[in-house]
Every structure is written in structure tokens, then in C-alpha cells.
Amino acid sequence: MRNNHEHLLKNNAILGRLTGEDRATVLKDGQVTSFKLRQGVYDPDQRINEVYFPINSVLSVVTHMENGTVIEIGTIGREGMTGIPLLMGADSTPNTSFCQVDGECWEMSASTFRQLLEQSDTFRAFVNRYLQAYVNMLGQFIGCNRLHSVYERAARWILMTQDRVDEDEFPLTHEFLATMLGSRRSGVTLAAAALQKAGFISYHRGCITVLDRDALVGTACECYGVTKREFDAMLRPEAKIGNGKRREVA
Amino acid sequence: MRNNHEHLLKNNAILGRLTGEDRATVLKDGQVTSFKLRQGVYDPDQRINEVYFPINSVLSVVTHMENGTVIEIGTIGREGMTGIPLLMGADSTPNTSFCQVDGECWEMSASTFRQLLEQSDTFRAFVNRYLQAYVNMLGQFIGCNRLHSVYERAARWILMTQDRVDEDEFPLTHEFLATMLGSRRSGVTLAAAALQKAGFISYHRGCITVLDRDALVGTACECYGVTKREFDAMLRPEAKIGNGKRREVA
DNA sequence: TCGCCTCTGTACCAAACCGGACAGACGAAG
DNA sequence: CTTCGTCTGTCCGGTTTGGTACAGAGGCGA
Numbered sequence: 001m002r003n004n005h006e007h008l009l010k011n012n013a014i015l016g017r018l019t020g021e022d023r024a025t026v027l028k029d030g031q032v033t034s035f036k037l038r039q040g041v042y043d044p045d046q047r048i049n050e051v052y053f054p055i056n057s058v059l060s061v062v063t064h065m066e067n068g069t070v071i072e073i074g075t076i077g078r079e080g081m082t083g084i085p086l087l088m089g090a091d092s093t094p095n096t097s098f099c100q101v102d103g104e105c106w107e108m109s110a111s112t113f114r115q116l117l118e119q120s121d122t123f124r125a126f127v128n129r130y131l132q133a134y135v136n137m138l139g140q141f142i143g144c145n146r147l148h149s150v151y152e153r154a155a156r157w158i159l160m161t162q163d164r165v166d167e168d169e170f171p172l173t174h175e176f177l178a179t180m181l182g183s184r185r186s187g188v189t190l191a192a193a194a195l196q197k198a199g200f201i202s203y204h205r206g207c208i209t210v211l212d213r214d215a216l217v218g219t220a221c222e223c224y225g226v227t228k229r230e231f232d233a234m235l236r237p238e239a240k241i242g243n244g245k246r247r248e249v250a
Numbered sequence: 251m252r253n254n255h256e257h258l259l260k261n262n263a264i265l266g267r268l269t270g271e272d273r274a275t276v277l278k279d280g281q282v283t284s285f286k287l288r289q290g291v292y293d294p295d296q297r298i299n300e301v302y303f304p305i306n307s308v309l310s311v312v313t314h315m316e317n318g319t320v321i322e323i324g325t326i327g328r329e330g331m332t333g334i335p336l337l338m339g340a341d342s343t344p345n346t347s348f349c350q351v352d353g354e355c356w357e358m359s360a361s362t363f364r365q366l367l368e369q370s371d372t373f374r375a376f377v378n379r380y381l382q383a384y385v386n387m388l389g390q391f392i393g394c395n396r397l398h399s400v401y402e403r404a405a406r407w408i409l410m411t412q413d414r415v416d417e418d419e420f421p422l423t424h425e426f427l428a429t430m431l432g433s434r435r436s437g438v439t440l441a442a443a444a445l446q447k448a449g450f451i452s453y454h455r456g457c458i459t460v461l462d463r464d465a466l467v468g469t470a471c472e473c474y475g476v477t478k479r480e481f482d483a484m485l486r487p488e489a490k491i492g493n494g495k496r497r498e499v500a
Numbered sequence: 501t502c503g504c505c506t507c508t509g510t511a512c513c514a515a516a517c518c519g520g521a522c523a524g525a526c527g528a529a530g
Numbered sequence: 531c532t533t534c535g536t537c538t539g540t541c542c543g544g545t546t547t548g549g550t551a552c553a554g555a556g557g558c559g560a
Binding site: 183 | 516517518519520525526527
């Protein structure tokens with residue numbers, strides 16, 4: 001049982017790097033939880049009592065506009081965790097989180113999370129670095145949503161999700177993707193059809209398969225690579241976070 | 251001289267709330283610095299040696315896309331500070347910061363900043379809450395950039411800047427605003443002309459004047475109000491937001 | 501005062517996208 | 531084997547915006 005759990009922990013980038021006492025605390029005070037497709041994780045402005053470290057599930061953070069429109073602002077998978085606001089001293093978030101691809105998470109109470117932050121420099125360091133990468137992703141997406149086409153963003157989104165589930169196939173409807181991207185469904189259908197025709201992906205009634213990852217990377221906007229490098233770098237303690245951008249102000 | 255400085259500190263939402271030893275540390279180890287229009291503050295991936303608390307200046311954080319396009323991801327004025335990455339344990343940022351409206355900042359070395367974080371619960375709390383509001387703003391703008399028109403976003407931007415300079419008049423060209431909003435200049439000219447015709451603003455060769463704030467608020471997308479409430483609430487320790495729950499200070 | 505540079509107004513075409521709608525196709529449930 | 535709901539393909543008019551270009555107007559320096 002414990003071996004099984006330890007195996008699961010390895011799949012999460014943060015938990016998988018803990019050792020000794022820290023790992024013991026995680027195993028002792030946490031548990032595996034499953035999320036089903038579209039299941040809610042956090043509601044706006046509600047107290048956050050648990051944090052989750054995805055193992056093979058993918059969660060989505062979205063914001064609601066006043067007119068009811070929903071749009072994705074971030075994705076959380078095995079590279080990270082939910083409950084970022086706790087790290088900043090808040091106990092809630094104005095956003096909504098839910099399950100985008102069903103699977104398992106490691107659940108930890110907010111109090112255990114805070115205890116670990118105090119107890120472990122390693123844990124605090126990794127979580128902080130994740131926060132940093134997450135915030136940098138938000139900044140990137142501000143530009144992405146303004147400057148890049150549905151086609152590019154769709155490819156980017158598919159790649160990001162595939163990285164997090166680590167399988168070629170996962171559930172996805174055009175309708176859902178359109179909501180995440182803040183575009184209309186028929187626009188996504190055109191983009192998806194083009195990607196399928198090109199042989200990069202195939203899909204069928206709510207299920208998508210990535211066929212040619214490299215081609216997708218070439219199709220997606222730079223935002224995919226930029227954020228991926230950020231997240232990768234965060235996991236290398238000695239690496240400098242950043243991606244070599246060095247430009248002048250206009 | 252010291253009185254003068256203390257007066258300046260009051261104008262920054264974070265520094266203005268410090269007392270006793272904390273304030274003494276700030277005054278002892280910091281200084282006033284001026285930024286000129288378009289002057290750079292941080293370059294991508296360069297070590298952050300100083301942090302700045304705007305007094306009456308406004309700074310802008312932008313990201314560069316690979317094709318050279320620049321777009322704003324955040325604004326920093328007297329409600330906050332630069333150097334957020336330090337708070338997350340990083341020592342650089344992938345983004346660029348520069349001066350959007352010239353004026354003064356309180357400059358503090360990174361080491362003093364870290365010392366204050368250790369020394370003062372109050373300081374750490376305020377800075378953490380500011381980070382929280384800043385991150386929430388990023389999330390809001392991800393949606394805003396995708397879903398709202400140039401007209402709405404232009405009004406939002408003008409309001410946000412005016413809040414930070416606290417004067418009705420400040421420098422702004424259509425060209426610059428277009429860059430910040432990630433749109434083309436002539437589109438901003440149309441939006442600005444409409445706002446002027448409506449009597450909400452007036453402008454002339456690189457200088458804009460807000461004439462009717464309330465009308466502008468009505469014109470801007472909800473994102474203005476949402477982020478303003480976040481910043482206001484985060485800086486009031488006793489504030490109740492969301493469902494009436496008090497947010498804990500870290 | 502003159503000339504130049506910046507800022508603003510405007511125009512035009514093309515592409516992308518919205519908003520909405522409709523129909524076919526597939527699969528799950530009965 | 532139907533039925534029904536979901537998912538996808540497609541269409542069309544209208545709007546916004548991108549890309550580009552040009553000209554006038556104001557301010558500033560020579």
C-alpha cells in the first residue's frame with residue numbers, strides 16, 4: 001500500500017522530489033483522491049481546506065465574467081499543485097477550479113501544507129518555484145490571448161494538456177476547448193479539422209489523440225514552449241528560471 | 251528631510267502602512283529615486299538588485315513575443331511594488347519593466363527587502379496580499395484580453411493609470427496605448443476619439459485628461475472594477491471580501 | 501520664422517472572428 | 531433496433547480588427 005502510494009507520489013513533480021521526513025509527512029497526512037470529468041475543486045471565495053497535487057489528472061482554473069462567459073486562465077497537472085493562494089497567505093481565490101481530465105490527485109489538508117512549508121526548506125523552495133513558473137505562465141497567456149489565433153492557441157492547449165496527462169489520448173470536445181480558449185465552438189471545429197487533416201491529431205466524439213507531437217509544437221504559438229521551459233526549469237534546482245528573452249523596450 | 255521622506259512614504263500603499271522599527275529601516279536603508287518616461291526598470295532574466303515602491307510614478311510590466319511584439323501584462327503604481335519575483339524566491343523575471351508615467355519611487359535594495367520580510371510580520375503580510383492581488387489581476391487580464399473590445403480596454407487602462415498617478419492628467423499617446431493593449435494604433439485612435447467625443451476624456455498630443463471618471467467606469471469592462479476591488483481589499487487588513495470571509499494575513 | 505518630427509485622423513482591403521443556426525452522424529440507453 | 535442527446539461540420543451575415551498607408555496639425559528647435 002505504501003509502496004503503491006510512493007509510486008504515485010513520484011508522478012507529481014513536487015511531491016516526487018521530497019525525501020525522508022518530508023515524504024513521510026506527506027504519506028502520513030495525505031491520501032489519494034479521484035476527480036471525475038468536470039468535477040469542481042474550488043469555488044470562488046470559498047475557504048480552501050485542501051490542496052491537491054495531480055498525479056495523472058489535469059485541473060483547470062477559470063474565471064467567470066459578469067455576463068457568464070467562462071475562460072481558462074491556467075492549467076494544473078502533475079507538474080504542480082492547487083492552492084497557490086495559500087502560499088500567498090490568502091485562504092481563498094476569486095477563481096473556479098475543476099477537473100479537466102479525470103484521474104487521481106494526492107490530497108493534503110491546508111494545515112499539513114502549511115506545516116510542510118514550515119518544516120521543509122526543500123518543499124518550500126519547490127512550491128515557490130512552481131508559483132513563480134505559474135505566475136510567469138499567467139503573464140504569457142495575457143499576451144497569448146490577445147495576439148495569437150485560435151489555431152495556434154488550440155495547438156498550444158492540446159500540447160499543454162498532453163504533457164500533463166502524459167498519454168496520447170484524452171477526452172476533449174470542441175465545445176469545451178472553445179470555452180477554455182474563449183472562442184466560439186465552430187471556430188475551434190475549423191482549427192481542429194485543420195489539425196486533423198494535417199495529420200497532427202485525430203479526434204472522435206469527445207476524444208482526441210495526438211499523432212504528431214513535434215508538428216503540433218511547430219503549429220502552436222511560442223507560448224507553449226516558453227511556459228514549458230519555465231516549468232521544466234523550476235524542477236531543476238540549479239537551473240536559472242528564464243528562457244533567454246532579452247529585448248529592449250519599444 | 252526625513253519629514254519630507256516620511257510624507258512620500260505615505261503615498262505608497264505598502265510603505266505608508268509601516269510603523270516603528272519597520273519604517274525606520276525603510277527610511278534608513280532606502281532612498282528616493284526618479285524614473286523618466288520609458289526609462290527601463292528591469293530587463294528580462296537580469297538579477298534584481300533593487301525593488302521600487304512607486305510614490306507618484308507608474309511602472310509597466312510587459313512581455314516580448316518572439317516576433318518583437320510587446321504587450322503589457324501588469325501595471326504597478328503607488329498601490330504596490332516591483333520585485334514580486336523576489337518574494338517567490340526568484341532573483342529575476344522573464345519580463346521587462348519600465349516607466350510608464352514619470353515620477354518618484356522609493357528604492358530599496360533586495361537585501362533590505364529580504365531583511366524586512368524576515369523582520370516584520372506586517373510588512374510580509376502586506377507584501378503577500380499585494381502579490382495575491384497582483385496575481386488575481388493577471389488572471390483577470392487573461393480573460394479581458396480575449397473577451398473585451400479595444401474601446402472597453404482603453405477605458406479600463408486609462409482608469410487604472412489615473413488611479414495610480416492620482417491626477418486627472420498624464421502623458422499618453424495613442425501609439426503607446428496601442429502597444430500596451432496589444433492592438434493597432436488606429437484602432438486606439440478610434441476608441442480615444444469616441445471617448446473624447448462623449449466627453450469622458452480629452453487629449454492632445456501625448457497628454458490625456460480624464461474629465462468624467464464615473465462615465466469612464468461605466469464604459470470600461472468589468473475588469474477595472476474587479477481588479478480595483480482586489481487591490482483595495484488586499485490593502486485593508488480588516489477588509490471582508492468575497493463571501494464575507496476575512497482573508498488571513500500570512 | 502521655417503522646417504522637421506511626432507502625434508492624430510482617416511481610409512481601405514482582407515482576414516479573423518462572432519453569433520446564431522441547422523443538419524447529419526455517432527453512440528449510448530432503452 | 532429505435533430513440534434521443536451529444537458531438538461535429540457547415541454556412542452566412544455582420545462586426546471587429548490587422549495591416550498599411552497617407553496627410554494634416556501641433557510643437558519644438560534651428
